[in-house]
Amino acid sequence: MAANPNQILQDVNVLGPLNDQTSKVLSKDAAVFLALLHRTFNETRKALLQRRVVRQAELDKGYLPDFLPETRHIRESDSWKGAPPAPGLVDRRVEITGPTDRKMVVNALNSDVWTYMADFEDSSAPTWDNMINGQLNLYDAIRKQVDFKQGEKDYKLRTDRTLPTLIARARGWHLEEKHFTVDGEPISGSLFDFGLYFFNNAKELVKRGTGPYFYLPKMESHLEARLWNDVFNLAQDYIGMARGTIRATVLIETILASFEMDEIIYELRDHSSGLNCGRWDYIFSTIKRFRQNPNFVLPDRAAVTMTVPFMDSYVKLLIKTCHRRGVHAMGGMAAQIPIKNDTAANDAAMASVRADKLREVRAGHDGTWVAHPALASIASDVFNTYMPTPNQLFKRREDVHITANDLLNMNVPGKVTEAGIRKNLGIGLSYMEGWLRGVGCVPINYLMEDAATAEVSRSQLWQWVRHGVDTAEGKKVTKEYSLTLLGEEAKALAAKAPKGNKFGLAAKYFESQVTGEDYAEFLTSLLYNEITNVGPPHGAAKL
The missing domain is CATH 1.20.1220.12 (Malate synthase, domain III)
Known part of the structure; x- marks a missing residue:
């Protein structure tokens, strides 16, 4: 006999404002699903966060990470692969990223890109309105009902081509959503973002030819990826969807995760769509985790480029690992914005974007990120020229041999000014x-x-x-x-x-x-x- 929804929702509360629009995405059925996710997975999530604290204490004492001896068999085995690319994710040469406000959603989907990463994480401040309206905007965009008018300007989805594939990025495991509580505890921001997007849109996305696709941020171990995989399996079983329909790209944006890339793909393998180089978070994580160690002091941020030893090693290992496992190796962000009132400065900025994208495609990346629609043409031109195929999964990078010392090589020339x-x-x-x-x-x-x-x-x-x-x-x-x-x-x-x-x-x-x-x-x-x-x-x- 099916459980009574009212019984399940006992001690489940919404502490944010509700209205007619909210009910489109936060229905009683959706709340039942969120409560199930919380009660099933929150204790594991908290234990994994405590594991981060323990690892930090070890690093503070001078311990340096290495590849895990207990998972060596996973790294050395050639008998397993990630999932083949899913519909809409075979070619991802240019991805635009940004928050989920309605204007951004329309502009991103109208851009000349292959995918749009709709971001509930780093480019969104998680106010209740931002999180709920973001879910509403994506719900409407998937159904092509997102057109709106702002002042005298109409914002309408293009009808002259297939729209970019939508990928949602949920918040990291460390963040909570305090406006939705279960048994007196706030739900994980990760589970809230994932749960609402998946529950409301998964079947509709499949019906329209793609699927429920996600970016997963801030992970620090393969055990955290295992938790996501368990979440995916439960979610698909719950709505009667085949396992493996969900696909997830993991941002390798923590120094500890770089030692577990094979293992992360392995844990998610039926749901894996690759790894991404989250360059700025990766630098942040390196400083954070080794902040007590004087051997890890870095110079001015501008000197910490993608070609310094520890960043170059991370990129090479990521590409080699992904392609060995048959999944995409995505490049990093071009954060530049066009400079409208200074032609020389704008030309120099755009030249730096082109050089960065050229480095990525030659290294073997299968795609890259831009933050502004105007940069899409530059990235597309570079990747179209040097990657005529949908991806470069055939670039095995067997010339690459990265050690733990390479990943921790802080030989970065430069000064603090x-x-x-x-x-x-x-x-x-x-x-x-x-x-x-x-x-x-x-x-x-x-x-x-x-x-x-x-x-x-x-x-x-x-x-x-x-x-x-x-x-x-x-x-x-x-x-x-x-x-x-x-x-x-x-x-x-x-x-x-x-x-x-x-x-x-x-x-x-x-x-x-x-x-x-x-x-x-x-x-x-x-x-x-x-x-x-x-x-x-x-x-x-x-x-």
Whole structure:
């Protein structure tokens, strides 16, 4: 006998505002599914997060990671592969990424790209409105009902071609959704984002020729991938969908995950659609995990390019691993924004995009990311020229032999400069100020900065103070020096910003993160309570 939904929804509450639109995606049936996901998987999720804490304590004592001896048989075996590319994911040469507001959704799907990664994570501030409206916008876009008018301008989906394949990125395992509670606990942001998108759209997506596809961020071990795989199996069984219909691309954006790439694909193999180089988060993770180790101090962010030893090794190993297992190896983000009022500066910026995409396609990547529709033509031109086939899975990169030492080689030439410190302060403050206003990606100096770049900025500042580095100008980076420059940058930014800005609040939070003392695991977790609007509970049984 089927369980009574009202019994399942006992002690399940919605603490965010509800309206007629909300009910399109947060129905009683959807809430039952979310409650099932939470009750089945939340204890495992919390145990895996505690495992991160234990590993951090080991790294703080000087332990250095290596490839796991207990999974050596998985790495060395040639008898297993990931899943073959799914419908709509055979050719992914250019993917556009961005948040899920309605304007972005229409513009992204109208871009000359192959896929659109609709982002509930780093480029979205997880206010209740942003998360629910994002789900509504994707629900409508899948059904081609997303057209709208803003002022005098009409936003309509193109009808002259097949639209890019939609891929949703859920929040990482560490984030919670405090507006939806089960048995007195907030649900995981990952399970909330995945659950609503899958439950409402999986069958519709298959009917329209693609499927429920996802990007999975911030994982640090194959055990975290195993948890996702268990979630996928339960979800597909629950709605009567064949296992393997879901496909997921994992962002390898943590230093510890780079030692477990084979194992991550293996855990997800029937659901795997490859790995992606999450370059800025990867740099952030490297600094974060080894922040107590003086051998891992990096120079100004601008010096940490994709060609420095530890980044180059990570890219080569990712491509080799993916192609050996028959899945895509996706390249990284071009975050540039066109510079409209300076032709020379714009030409230089676009040339750097072209060079970066040329490096990726020659290395063997099967596709790449752009943050702005105007960059799609550059990326397409490069990949169309050097990758005439739908992908490069045949590029085995058997010339590549990467060791643990290669992945940890911090031989990065460059200096720490006052200009670099001020740049990091400006990026961190500007991003945090936008996030506190509910905006998850902020254009700064013609680059689209998101949580990842803010995290790099914050972590470098902490690291430089913690280890007392000297700047190129001969100044020791102390707590007092860092806070003095922070005050100056915050004051200058606030003076140029509209009234009602949140630079004062951003500076208050940032002060705690740039002194080499306290270190929050994630800025987004640190700030989350400031953008929650938890109201009186609505029993989910009344949805």
